[in-house]
Amino acid sequence: MTRPGPGVGAAGGRTADGRVGPGTTTLPDGLRAHVVAQRGRLRLDVSLDVAPGEVLCVVGPNGSGKSTLLWALAGLVPLSGGTVTLGGTVLDDARQHVPAAGRHVGLVPQSHVLFTHLSVLENVAFGLRARGVRPGVARARATDAVARVGLTDHAHDRADRLSGGQSQRVALARALVVEPRLLLLDEPFAALDAAVRPLLHDVVRDVVRRGIPTVLVTHDATEAAALGTRTLHLADGRATHGGESGHEARSERADDGWRPV
Numbered sequence: 345m346t347r348p349g350p351g352v353g354a355a356g357g358r359t360a361d362g363r364v365g366p367g368t369t370t371l372p373d374g375l376r377a378h379v380v381a382q383r384g385r386l387r388l389d390v391s392l393d394v395a396p397g398e399v400l401c402v403v404g405p406n407g408s409g410k411s412t413l414l415w416a417l418a419g420l421v422p423l424s425g426g427t428v429t430l431g432g433t434v435l436d437d438a439r440q441h442v443p444a445a446g447r448h449v450g451l452v453p454q455s456h457v458l459f460t461h462l463s464v465l466e467n468v469a470f471g472l473r474a475r476g477v478r479p480g481v482a483r484a485r486a487t488d489a490v491a492r493v494g495l496t497d498h499a500h501d502r503a504d505r506l507s508g509g510q511s512q513r514v515a516l517a518r519a520l521v522v523e524p525r526l527l528l529l530d531e532p533f534a535a536l537d538a539a540v541r542p543l544l545h546d547v548v549r550d551v552v553r554r555g556i557p558t559v560l561v562t563h564d565a566t567e568a569a570a571l572g573t574r575t576l577h578l579a580d581g582r583a584t585h586g587g588e589s590g591h592e593a594r595s596e597r598a599d600d601g602w603r604p605v
């Protein structure tokens with residue numbers, strides 16, 4: 345049977361004896377995941393719940409698996425065990441794998457790869473066009489997203505003319521424009537100067553206020569305190585403890601019978 349490990353935070357979906365039930369969907373719009381994945385020498389085995397309107401900060405040393413966790417949640421790193429459920433819909437388990445493009449997940453990766461030959465606006469509109477949104481609508485939504493991250497003056501600049509911080513803002517706009525149901529941020533503010541950080545923090549807070557569960561990888565304790573609801577500490581692919589809610593974030597080996605299909 346499918347047996348996700350212990351949750352890191354928001355309780356829910358536990359059976360009378362305190363275990364997490366299989367295929368549980370009692371976190372209606374939130375994220376519930378037990379991620380088991382192998383990447384190089386790293387074996388990631390971690391459980392987490394993120395309720396609507398929560399920001400779970402993920403912290404830990406270099407190489408502890410923070411980015412791998414986000415990529416696995418986004419469907420870009422295959423699971424070797426566990427489950428990912430978002431809003432009651434199974435995205436990953438032993439039987440099914442919803443590909444990244446079908447997940448309605450906004451990911452801002454650590455290296456914010458942009459199409460260098462396209463403008464800021466075209467980069468942000470790209471995901472919408474790929475989803476079949478009409479050009480005029482895609483352009484209007486992209487224009488709005490570019491304004492939200494304060495880049496209207498650069499809307500027509502080619503991406504390869506941007507600074508690192510500006511590129512990061514484009515990557516955030518690109519993640520937001522698709523109206524994600526889950527937001528995954530991998531050190532999204534690392535290259536930003538102090539003047540623009542509050543604007544970007546407000547952009548993320550707006551998304552969170554609309555009930556979107558958010559996972560934020562950061563090395564910045566101030567940022568974690570400013571944005572985070574709870575903190576998950578990772579070390580060598582395992583959760584060591586899970587922050588303010590007091591929930592124990594022990595992790596177990598995946599011996600739940602899951603096998604790659």
Ligand SMILES: Nc1ncnc2c1ncn2[C@@H]1O[C@H](COP(=O)(O)OP(=O)(O)OP(=O)(O)O)[C@@H](O)[C@H]1O
Nearest residue numbers: 383384385386404405406407408409410411412413
């Ligand atoms: N593309 C890859 N190919 C093979 N192994 C990888 C790859 N990317 C990551 N790994 C392995 O996964 C481990 C964890 O990497 P990951 O990027 O998830 O760590 P991180 O906690 O995000 O680190 P950092 O704080 O440096 O960003 C690495 O140490 C490496 O062993």
